[in-house]
Amino acid sequence: MDKFAARLVKSFNDKDLGTHDLDWVAKYRSDAINLVGNLGIPKLSDEDWRFTNLKDFASKDFSTFSGNEATFKKPKLPDHISSIDGFFIYTHNGILVSDSDYPFSFSKIKDSFDTPEIKETLYSQVSDKNKDFFYELSSAFIEDGIFLKVDKDIKIDKPIVIINSFDSEANLKFINSRNIFYFEDSSSAEIIEYSVSNSDNEYFWNKTTNVYVGNNSKVEHLLIENGSKSSFIFSNLKIIQERDSHFTTNSILCGGSLIRNNVHPMLNGEGCYSNILGLYLSIKEQLMDNYMFVEHLKENCGSRQLYKGLLDDSSRGVFHGRILVHEEAQQTNAYQTNRNLLLSDSAQVDTKPQLEIYADDVKCSHGATIGQIDKDALMYLQARGINKKKALAMLIRAFTDEVVEPIDSEKILDVFHNVVNDWFSRSKIMN
Amino acid sequence: MLDIINLHAEVEGKKILQGLNLKINKGEIHSIMGPNGSGKSTLASILAGKEDYEVTDGDIIYNGESILELAPDERAQQGIFLAFQYPIEIPGVSNGYFLKEALNSINEARGKPVLKPVEFGKLIKEKIKKLKMDDSFLKRSLNEGFSGGEKKRNEILQMAILDPIFSVLDETDSGLDIDALQIVADGVNSLRGPEKAFLVITHYQRLLDYIVPDFVHVLVNGKIVKSGDKGLALELESKGYSWLEG
Ligand SMILES: Nc1ncnc2c1ncn2[C@@H]1O[C@H](COP(=O)(O)OP(=O)(O)OP(=O)(O)O)[C@@H](O)[C@H]1O
Ligand SMILES: [Mg+2]
Numbered sequence A: 001m002d003k004f005a006a007r008l009v010k011s012f013n014d015k016d017l018g019t020h021d022l023d024w025v026a027k028y029r030s031d032a033i034n035l036v037g038n039l040g041i042p043k044l045s046d047e048d049w050r051f052t053n054l055k056d057f058a059s060k061d062f063s064t065f066s067g068n069e070a071t072f073k074k075p076k077l078p079d080h081i082s083s084i085d086g087f088f089i090y091t092h093n094g095i096l097v098s099d100s101d102y103p104f105s106f107s108k109i110k111d112s113f114d115t116p117e118i119k120e121t122l123y124s125q126v127s128d129k130n131k132d133f134f135y136e137l138s139s140a141f142i143e144d145g146i147f148l149k150v151d152k153d154i155k156i157d158k159p160i161v162i163i164n165s166f167d168s169e170a171n172l173k174f175i176n177s178r179n180i181f182y183f184e185d186s187s188s189a190e191i192i193e194y195s196v197s198n199s200d201n202e203y204f205w206n207k208t209t210n211v212y213v214g215n216n217s218k219v220e221h222l223l224i225e226n227g228s229k230s231s232f233i234f235s236n237l238k239i240i241q242e243r244d245s246h247f248t249t250n251s252i253l254c255g256g257s258l259i260r261n262n263v264h265p266m267l268n269g270e271g272c273y274s275n276i277l278g279l280y281l282s283i284k285e286q287l288m289d290n291y292m293f294v295e296h297l298k299e300n301c302g303s304r305q306l307y308k309g310l311l312d313d314s315s316r317g318v319f320h321g322r323i324l325v326h327e328e329a330q331q332t333n334a335y336q337t338n339r340n341l342l343l344s345d346s347a348q349v350d351t352k353p354q355l356e357i358y359a360d361d362v363k364c365s366h367g368a369t370i371g372q373i374d375k376d377a378l379m380y381l382q383a384r385g386i387n388k389k390k391a392l393a394m395l396i397r398a399f400t401d402e403v404v405e406p407i408d409s410e411k412i413l414d415v416f417h418n419v420v421n422d423w424f425s426r427s428k429i430m431n
Numbered sequence B: 001m002l003d004i005i006n007l008h009a010e011v012e013g014k015k016i017l018q019g020l021n022l023k024i025n026k027g028e029i030h031s032i033m034g035p036n037g038s039g040k041s042t043l044a045s046i047l048a049g050k051e052d053y054e055v056t057d058g059d060i061i062y063n064g065e066s067i068l069e070l071a072p073d074e075r076a077q078q079g080i081f082l083a084f085q086y087p088i089e090i091p092g093v094s095n096g097y098f099l100k101e102a103l104n105s106i107n108e109a110r111g112k113p114v115l116k117p118v119e120f121g122k123l124i125k126e127k128i129k130k131l132k133m134d135d136s137f138l139k140r141s142l143n144e145g146f147s148g149g150e151k152k153r154n155e156i157l158q159m160a161i162l163d164p165i166f167s168v169l170d171e172t173d174s175g176l177d178i179d180a181l182q183i184v185a186d187g188v189n190s191l192r193g194p195e196k197a198f199l200v201i202t203h204y205q206r207l208l209d210y211i212v213p214d215f216v217h218v219l220v221n222g223k224i225v226k227s228g229d230k231g232l233a234l235e236l237e238s239k240g241y242s243w244l245e246g
Helices: A003-014 A023-039 A116-123 A131-139 A375-380 A388-404 A410-426 B041-047 B072-077 B096-109 B117-130 B148-164 B178-191 B205-210 B232-240
Strands: A087-094 A103-110 A146-150 A160-166 A173-183 A188-197 A204-213 A218-226 A232-241 A246-253 A258-267 A271-280 A286-297 A303-310 A318-327 A331-343 A348-359 A362-372 B001-010 B014-024 B030-031 B054-062 B080-083 B090-094 B165-168 B199-202 B215-220 B222-226
Touching: A003 A023, A003 A131, A003 B041, A003 B165, A023 A116, A023 A131, A087 A146, A116 A146, A116 A173, A116 A204, A116 A271, A131 A173, A131 A204, A131 A258, A173 A188, A173 A232, A204 A348, A218 A232, A218 A348, A218 A410, A232 A246, A246 A258, A246 A286, A246 B232, A258 A271, A258 A348, A271 A286, A271 A318, A271 A388, A271 A410, A286 A303, A286 A331, A303 A318, A303 A348, A303 A388, A318 A331, A318 A362, A331 A348, A331 A388, A348 A362, A375 A388, A375 B072, A375 B090, A388 A410, A388 B090, A388 B096, B014 B041, B014 B054, B014 B222, B030 B232, B041 B054, B041 B072, B041 B080, B041 B165, B041 B199, B072 B080, B072 B096, B080 B148, B090 B096, B096 B117, B096 B148, B117 B148, B117 B178, B148 B178, B165 B178, B205 B232, B215 B232
Parallel strands: A087 A160, A146 A173, A160 A188, A173 A204, A188 A218, A204 A232, A218 A246, A232 A258, A246 A271, A258 A286, A271 A303, A286 A318, A303 A331, A318 A348, A331 A362, B030 B199, B030 B215, B080 B165, B165 B199
Antiparallel strands: A103 A146, B001 B014, B001 B054, B215 B222
16 A cells, blocks of 8 residues: 555544444445555556646645634635625535525535435445545545535525635645535526635645436536645546436636546436536646546436636646446537647646547537637737737637636626636736 | 838748838828739738837838837827738637727727717717628627628728728738728728828729829839839739839
């Protein structure tokens, strides 16, 4: 066992996570920690980690964080976040600290293990042949995340805003957030997740969210990763979609020295649709590795992946877009696009499509581009009196806006534009 | 208004303009003709301030001052306009938004008040109508999917809205049908005035029936080899350029 995994196994044992009143919880965690030990930290030789070297990360000694809710102070948020008229939920260093009366229920996972939906969601991994180190790790340490549930036929009319804040107590800590968002049949909601760190803390945030979208439900999700510039963020979003459901997720990545962003929708009922959108905005030495895995399991479903990268300085981006269409999934439409703009000569991006199609009546396409700001376009705008900064902003806005085209929620659009503008005003190319 | 003095310019080490002299006064329309590759668009681009071209000698004086050090947007703000030979497509930037930003930038630089949305809407509607364009085009991306002629018309629309002082039209007539040519020419003629000047680059004397120039120049190998009045264009039409290429 490698040292990194061994340390995690030790802290699992120290915390005695393998024992629980509910047998299934004990077993679920124990099975997962065994896999953590067996798999070991991913290496470059692993096909799914070809472009992301975890050596430096793995050499660090992150100790397990034992929560301290008492130190929680509401973080300072930018206006475009704090002014959202929504249902706010706070987590602090990975631990849920809010408790409010909202038109949906939410609680710490560990306080709700007896809710059947939790077990059901965790065990209904429709297909899960490829085991992932970080996913298993999150299962082993499942405890302090959020269990959120919207009941049948309920339409939540304001965005649910989840603020994940970090402070210096998180420094050099391993923080595990395992969430379950459960949407019963015919419900709808918008979720905005925002993470923020009060200073430049170096933490290891392992965050996994299992989303269950019931029949006929509609969920729009916006994730804004704006945490500490020195943090290591491993994010896993696994979605199970049932019949005629509609799910849209949009990730905007700006924070973190290293981000691995996994999104894995499983279209598990007929007639559902999945929009998997994202924008990675990287500067300095940041590495943003996006691993998309869209799995079509049933007939008549559609999915669209659109990921765009803006890479400045000597930052790096990765896009791995995998589409798997199972034999049963006839009449599938699956599209994938990845576009990148390199804002500096030393920025770099690797993009890789991977299509596996076992049904015969399928429409599938993929495409990737890597380019730079079009000098002639810039000249054209300037030749009409628009100054260079403004012209650049217009071109970049034109590039990024495509990512929010499928989004209906005005509020989500507004937040998106503010986050992008904010990043852009700080980027090197504009300064 | 404009004085081009002994202009030498190169791109990627290739000498293109080789001692070009041209003086344009207020109220005048000049036309430049010349064989393919002689440097007409290069001259236009240099006037507009395109980066790729290096001026190795000479100067361009506009309203008494050299503009060589000015960025393209500063030149535009001072009233220089280039209707491009090949207007480029910019997906994701709508025509309407672009025109508004452009006009605001120029008004701001000239110390004029920025137009209110309603005033801007009115102005643009009026100009669109004049150029017989469709309203829906405002929502479309800048030049994206436009036909050749539509792109050229769009250049003239921009000119009409930005109201420049010195305009360069680089083969704006190429690709236009007869009706469009008339519309474009009307657009140009309505902008004429004692304080304005034009430099019209074309291969066809036909355009000059609509936009009547005061002077016609022939550019060969980066130099003006002959100047004359409108009659010169007719002469070129029948004789070609070989007699000037020496
Ligand atoms: N960016 C460039 N790199 C290399 N050569 C260039 C570049 N731009 C222009 N040239 C060359 O400079 C010369 C002049 O080009 P220019 O476009 O000015 O000609 P023109 O007179 O406008 O021709 P046309 O009538 O065909 O429009 C040509 O030989 C052209 O190939
Ligand atoms: Mg030309």
